[in-house]
Amino acid sequence: MTTHHPTSLRLVYGHAQLHDCLAFADANTAAEEAVEITALAAARTWGEARQVRMTHLDNPAGPDYHEPAGDCADDQPFDINELGTVMQGDWPRMVxxxxxxxxxxxxxxxxxxxxxxxxxxxxxxxxxxxxxxxxAELRERGYEVTRDDELINVLDGRGFNPLVG
Structure with missing residues (x-):
């Protein structure tokens, strides 16, 4: 008997350092979400930050999501940790x-x-x-489960957020 593994049952998990416990993410989108988070964190100007393409997440630096506190012109320096949603711990959402x-x-x-x-x-x-x-229980139920601690922590904002870091 072969077990069918629907794509919706692909999980990645790891040790989330912020809460010192296991966390799970959808393996179909987790790597792409991590790229989006990393790209926004790497933006050096507001213009770069606004241009980061987000497919899975909202862009907290985008025109619809940030509340400008000062000069947010395209050529102005950007620091992801100065965004209100990041400072409050709302972006990215807790893994x-x-x-x-x-x-x-x-x-x-x-x-x-x-x-x-x-x-x-x-x-x-x-x-x-x-x-x-x-x-073991998840695999028994047909889930494909892989461990990737680094990916889980990037999804939690650990790569840039001093509150998490």
Missing amino acids: TARAFALLPEDLQDRFGTRRSTAHNGDFLEVPIDHESELV
């Missing part, structure tokens, strides 16, 4: 919150604990020591 949409509810209840943050909502805390059992 540890994605488990609510990605993991079956019974596994969320069995392996994780819903935790709240003061400003950014709830996340699922999945202790590192549950990794082998949870991954």
